Amino acid sequence: MHRWSKLFVPTLREAPADAEVASHKFLLRSGYVRQLGAGIYSYLFMGQRSINKIIAIVREEMNTIGQEFLLPGIMPSEIWEQSGRWTSMGQNMFRLQDRKGAWLCLGMTHEEVMTDIARKELRSYKQLPQIWYQIQTKYRDEPRPKAGLLRVRQFIMKDSYSFDLDAASLDESYNKHDQAYRNIFTRSGLQFVAVEADSGAMGGSQSQEFMVYTDAGEDLIASCASCGYAANMEKATSRLSAVTEMEPTGDGLPELVHTPGKAAIADVAEFFQISPASDIKTVAYMAARLSDTGKGKETVWEPVVVFLRGDHFVNETKLMGLVKAGELRPMNGEELEKYFHGPAGYLGPVGLTPVKSVNEPGLKVIADLGLENRKNMAGGANKLDYHFRNVTPGRDFSWTLLADIRNVAEGEGCPECGSPLKVAKAVEVGHIFKLGDRYTESMGARVLDPNGKEVTPIMGCYGIGIERILTASIEQNNDANGFWLPRAIAPFDVVVTVTNISDASLLAAGTEIAEKLEAAGFDVLLDDRDERAGVKFKDADLVGIPFRVNVGKKIAEGKVELVTRASALSVDLEIAELLPALVVASETK
Amino acid sequence: MHRWSKLFVPTLREAPADAEVASHKFLLRSGYVRQLGAGIYSYLFMGQRSINKIIAIVREEMNTIGQEFLLPGIMPSEIWEQSGRWTSMGQNMFRLQDRKGAWLCLGMTHEEVMTDIARKELRSYKQLPQIWYQIQTKYRDEPRPKAGLLRVRQFIMKDSYSFDLDAASLDESYNKHDQAYRNIFTRSGLQFVAVEADSGAMGGSQSQEFMVYTDAGEDLIASCASCGYAANMEKATSRLSAVTEMEPTGDGLPELVHTPGKAAIADVAEFFQISPASDIKTVAYMAARLSDTGKGKETVWEPVVVFLRGDHFVNETKLMGLVKAGELRPMNGEELEKYFHGPAGYLGPVGLTPVKSVNEPGLKVIADLGLENRKNMAGGANKLDYHFRNVTPGRDFSWTLLADIRNVAEGEGCPECGSPLKVAKAVEVGHIFKLGDRYTESMGARVLDPNGKEVTPIMGCYGIGIERILTASIEQNNDANGFWLPRAIAPFDVVVTVTNISDASLLAAGTEIAEKLEAAGFDVLLDDRDERAGVKFKDADLVGIPFRVNVGKKIAEGKVELVTRASALSVDLEIAELLPALVVASETK
Structure with missing residues (x-):
């Protein structure tokens, strides 16, 4: 039993003006935390007590499927160079030099260290599978820390890593995590939903996020109340309703139309008296891809052009996964001139010569699935003040890939059952991910299989944000006077x-x-x-x-x-x- | 129950060649840890399991006297500048810049953050006393990492901080820690000894270390089997036996003697046919002291000269505490010429003009207590190839301070009871320390006392090295085949x-x-x-x-x-x- 008179619980009548979301306000007002710097918080008695209860639940559930480790918080640069991430982590990684001038980084994730241990210690399939986890403070140089503990520069994470001989075994490790995570969030009293998540950019094959709906969240989830389908925006797909096509004119082939000043989708639609769904939107990017130049890996910028319905929006995470890009930026005027011979506002697909594969160097054209089987659309003519009509995808232009690269919108059909999708904000509390051989291959982990053959084990990685469980719970359980936590995680x-x-x-x-x-x-x-x-x-x-x-x-x-x-x-x-x-x-x- | 067949316990037949001490060898051989870089280790399943048991004991005992917090591992430079330690921590502190160019450091200790919370939140004596602790990874850029987990660049520490209104209350906080620490080490099965420790340099008033005897240790402890006295070398004193003084010559005043080539103590003793105890040893330093120049604090190098018996050795920690120096270096030839007008090997006390107080700028002379009441000694004449005889301290030279600045040697008398002291190696597992107002004053923490007067609360700081409990236990309990831990901390x-x-x-x-x-x-x-x-x-x-x-x-x-x-x-x-x-x-x- 604790006596409040002996405790330090500095409650506040008011939260600081910059505290907007409920968890930020109440964590400060309740004396759970105090801010030390941008995205850097001290946990006081009540906060730490809740964190400790959350950690105990996580540890207990994780101990049923894996072994606890504790890896270093500072790491030499070498292993990150071997995986290729010393460069690709960019400014999100805190880096420092020690007194001898050697480069170190602060741990933001631990695939490299775990793989380093695996490659030195695992020799045989008999040592597989392994699930290794840790509960540890992570550091990320978040560009815009905000919202209290929701977007910070240091936070506690339970991260785990599995090593398996084959896909079937990885399935088991992945499913064990799925179950352990459901147990953890359930015991923590969270209302959560498991959603399909993107795994493309990391080279993985399957990924699932555990989300808690709240307006304080920065992720968007598409879900279907009818069949239970749920996916985050990076992964979500939808069924589109049929669009009434424009009538063809003339011989039905692309016809150049003078459209002076009609650069915006809405203006073009009005000009042709069509729905924006019948106009082709053009979005032109330069994509940074890691390319093997023969003398080491190097970042190369390549042109990627997306065509989609005028009323749709590009989902850049989907796009990056498809073209294996680490970064995207819009084409500049010079690049537009080079690849389109036309100005912004009048860009279109007709006349481009895309490469045949995303792995080929050169102009990659990605057409969204929403253009499949469409006809007689409008689109820029790559000429100032001119558009084409009668543009039929596939006949009048070709692409490198036809794929889903758009954002799903509320009300579109569920991909499973066709019922209208809902789109809502949520915060991520956990993520499970099949990595494949992304790290074991680049870092040279090998084991002998039952036939005595050297093979590369495959990995999964799995994370839970410890403070996220607390903040999500506060977001779900608060009123004007404060908040209430489920007994399992309350101080x-x-x-x-x-x-x-x-x-x-x-x-x-x-x-x-x-x-x-x-x-x-x-x-x-x-x-x-x-x-x-x-x-x-x-x-x-x-x-x-x-x-x-x-x-x-x-x-x-x-x-x-x-x-x-x-x-x-x-x-x-x-x-x-x-x-x-x-x-x-x-x-x- | 765990099945070994399912666990990852990579035992080794042999330890790496660079593993010298028992704990280093066995931590590696037993698969408790693996090294990632210099002074950076990963804790694997067995090691982490033991660490978790140690942490549980520490947490349980600390909860009986204080409140658990968790402070940030990265900290903005500002609070360290306010305490004056951004500079004084030197190269031991890991520093880095974030993406905006702001300076941060990695937490090596947390007086600054705790004092920052105290100065913002504590307003009244009614909120005192407070004991706040945390269990957290610390980072120090150790110049020579070695001996496995004994000297590392990151380690887990339980650190706590007390805030009290007055000395009597600080005594209580200090004594509570003393008892909690004894409970922790006892429950962990360690054979430990509590020793007096130095508190001078930090400006504190009392300090005690908890030590475990082992040859792997780098600290030296003087102890008395008769009365139980024990102190580390920075704090230990001793009673000296009487020395047979030299007979005076001539008028008994200092007499210049030609001693060609007799620069070493042993040579001088032989020359005069005396014991080295009758020769005066001169050790000349430049000391770096933080000085208030009017426009901020600045490091100033000042001359400090020590005189002591020829058979004694300077304890530089004692010296730094006395003269409030952050760093010492030997005088160079130019400086010797400036302050002694004589060459190395023939330096001596006669003719120097020391300042009256250690706070005064100028030449500070510190005479060791071993020179008190001595007479007719030999000593350098500040002239090449010449010594004085008949030098009587106090009569023939004066000093700024007469104080204990020597190392105690095995066999000298216990300061309490006179029995012969033993000196042995040990490793520190805990340290408790009265800080006084060192941080609360410089960082501006104030509370109202019962009379409504603003006063500065005083602090204590207290640390336990979590891994040190494990390593010390291994050092105490091992044989050729491995080690055994007490049940309380064994995996x-x-x-x-x-x-x-x-x-x-x-x-x-x-x-x-x-x-x-x-x-x-x-x-x-x-x-x-x-x-x-x-x-x-x-x-x-x-x-x-x-x-x-x-x-x-x-x-x-x-x-x-x-x-x-x-x-x-x-x-x-x-x-x-x-x-x-x-x-x-x-x-x-």
């Missing part, structure tokens, strides 16, 4: 509030009740502070404790009040009824 | 070794025994690997588990063998006797 299960400690009998009764609850297995905070009852109630409502027991005047009749924070319902109970009532209430919660 | 309490798993009944019996022991509260490792019994016994002896149960052929007679690793004693037991025997054995261990 205390119950606060016993003595309304007036100058009444010695009240304090004695409160202390006895607190001790009794503690002895029964509850984690109890006794509010024995010399403060007015109103102050104590306000603080108790603020700091995330799911239950409050008020010990006040009614003690004369042998009664206390049990308040459930989530529902704000209170009930007067005989002291003898309190413990059973709390047991029932905390089990149903 | 497993007992290994149940099935000598031959191809015998299904043996494996079944072993599994049943392992499950039974696990159910009785033991942390059990079942060695179910398909290996020869000899390999299994060797591995079991290596990896630090205190008890082994061999399940072999004697199972036919209903018997197993219980081996106690520390004593190597084994005993055949009926299966029913095993559990009670293990309970007794593990309680006595």
